[in-house]
Amino acid sequence: MTEPLRHEDFTPHVDKAFRFAGWHGALRLASAEQQPDSAMPGAAITPFILIFHGPPGDVLPEGLYQADVEDGPQFEFYIMPIRTVAKDRQDYQAMFN
Numbered sequence: 868m869t870e871p872l873r874h875e876d877f878t879p880h881v882d883k884a885f886r887f888a889g890w891h892g893a894l895r896l897a898s899a900e901q902q903p904d905s906a907m908p909g910a911a912i913t914p915f916i917l918i919f920h921g922p923p924g925d926v927l928p929e930g931l932y933q934a935d936v937e938d939g940p941q942f943e944f945y946i947m948p949i950r951t952v953a954k955d956r957q958d959y960q961a962m963f964n
Contacts, residue, residue, distance in 0.1 A: 874915040888933040894919035914964035
């Protein structure tokens with residue numbers, strides 16, 4: 868069994884491009900925010916949320932993807948598009964708890 872992904876795995880990659888297997892575009896990791904109020908007592912990790920920004924109108928479908936970080940490692944996680952008020956981009960989130 869592999870170790871669970873942690874907030875610290877992603878913080879060095881904020882502002883870097885992530886490419887998702889089977890999709891032609893790239894998303895930029897905008898933030899990696901811990902959610903300590905959501906933690907279960909005795910949990911091994913603190914829950915966190917990744918927010919990505921991508922181009923408007925070219926949406927990465929929700930799903931489980933292998934993601935390659937620009938000049939970095941590979942991760943596998945579930946990502947989904949979210950409601951985005953800004954007209955110049957599409958936002959996405961990946962939640963870990």
